Amino acid sequence: MPREAHAQQxxxxxxxxxxxxxxxFDFLPDGGVLVTERDGRLLHVKDGRxxxxxxxxxxxxxxxxxxxxVMVPRDFVSSREIFLSFSRDQGxxxxxxxxxxxxxxxxxxLEGLEVIFESAPESRGGRHFGSxxxxxxxxxxxxxxxxxxxxxxxxxxxLHNGSILRIxxxxxxxxxNPFVGQAGIQPEIWSFGHRxxxxxxxxxxxxxxxxxxxARGGDEVNRIRKGANFGWPVISYxxxxxxxxxxxxxxxxxxxxxxxxxxxxxxPSGLMVYSGKIWPAWRGDIFVGSLKSDHIARLxxxxxxxxxxxxxxxxxxxxxxxxxxxxxxxxxxxxQGALYRMTPGG
Numbered sequence: 430m431p432r433e434a435h436a437q438q439x440x441x442x443x444x445x446x447x448x449x450x451x452x453x454f455d456f457l458p459d460g461g462v463l464v465t466e467r468d469g470r471l472l473h474v475k476d477g478r479x480x481x482x483x484x485x486x487x488x489x490x491x492x493x494x495x496x497x498x499v500m501v502p503r504d505f506v507s508s509r510e511i512f513l514s515f516s517r518d519q520g521x522x523x524x525x526x527x528x529x530x531x532x533x534x535x536x537x538x539l540e541g542l543e544v545i546f547e548s549a550p551e552s553r554g555g556r557h558f559g560s561x562x563x564x565x566x567x568x569x570x571x572x573x574x575x576x577x578x579x580x581x582x583x584x585x586x587x588l589h590n591g592s593i594l595r596i597x598x599x600x601x602x603x604x605x606n607p608f609v610g611q612a613g614i615q616p617e618i619w620s621f622g623h624r625x626x627x628x629x630x631x632x633x634x635x636x637x638x639x640x641x642x643x644a645r646g647g648d649e650v651n652r653i654r655k656g657a658n659f660g661w662p663v664i665s666y667x668x669x670x671x672x673x674x675x676x677x678x679x680x681x682x683x684x685x686x687x688x689x690x691x692x693x694x695x696x697p698s699g700l701m702v703y704s705g706k707i708w709p710a711w712r713g714d715i716f717v718g719s720l721k722s723d724h725i726a727r728l729x730x731x732x733x734x735x736x737x738x739x740x741x742x743x744x745x746x747x748x749x750x751x752x753x754x755x756x757x758x759x760x761x762x763x764x765q766g767a768l769y770r771m772t773p774g775g
Contacts, residue, residue, distance in 0.1 A: 452761070554578045593626065
């Protein structure tokens with residue numbers, strides 16, 4: 430059984446409070462942080478002060494949609510580019526989009542905003558936008574897409590729904606994507622059969638891992654493989670909210686198994702693979718935030734196992750989690766409306 434962390438093992442310090450439904454954050458090289466709020470605000474946080482950033486795209490702020498992730502690429506010092514994911518009004522529905530822009534020298538405005546990608550076709554409703562953006566080792570972008578509340582679309586590769594995409598920084602399709610040139614398949618798809626991946630991060634080898642919402646149970650941690658089918662909704666370890674069976678069972682040839690799954694659900698959102706910089710014993714461990722159970726899960730080993738839950742008043746509805754350049758672990762609490770920094774305690 431996993432153990433619960435004791436308060437003396439870590440010290441949790443608020444970085445900024447008073448946030449309204451925060452969703453994503455990323456670090457700037459000068460010590461600042463960019464934070465998104467789902468209703469459409471981007472904040473530049475530095476020295477405990479949050480400054481609004483102007484020039485963000487118009488967002489479809491309905492249901493689970495809005496301004497979602499923010500990603501600062503490795504070459505920010507020279508390019509000053511950032512990337513935003515958001516739900517975008519597409520007329521008869523909405524979809525997940527990615528935009529890039531340059532952050533002004535003062536850090537208070539975006540310049541040259543350009544939408545480089547949007548999912549097709551549009552989908553009705555306000556659920557399951559996915560929306561994490563991760564820079565791969567080669568500089569391409571991984572973008573997670575939810576099934577938009579329509580499970581069967583996750584197996585339909587003529588749509589972007591329920592997939593992990595890989596695109597260039599200009600929104601083009603890399604030539605070595607697995608389905609390039611295949612008729613009836615969206616070429617940006619890297620893997621498919623996903624329900625709603627809201628956590629994503631690279632491990633120490635550069636492999637992408639995701640945390641994905643199940644239905645009633647069946648939340649998953651997945652090690653993403655090029656061209657693979659992760660099974661939703663044909664296989665799942667969860668059940669429908671009505672209690673009925675999902676799909677054909679828990680396994681099927683040609684479909685990937687999760688590295689770990691939760692039943693009952695914890696509603697995972699935000700995933701980080703830790704470097705071990707200030708907690709050497711945690712090197713390579715996977716940290717996943719919980720929206721439902723108000724903790725951060727720590728998983729390790731092969732096969733992957735849940736070994737610890739870090740549960741404190743500050744871990745109420747953890748929406749995002751990341752490692753700072755100094756090795757501290759930062760996390761966003763939607764429930765507390767705050768961004769926190771976690772360091773060794775005692």
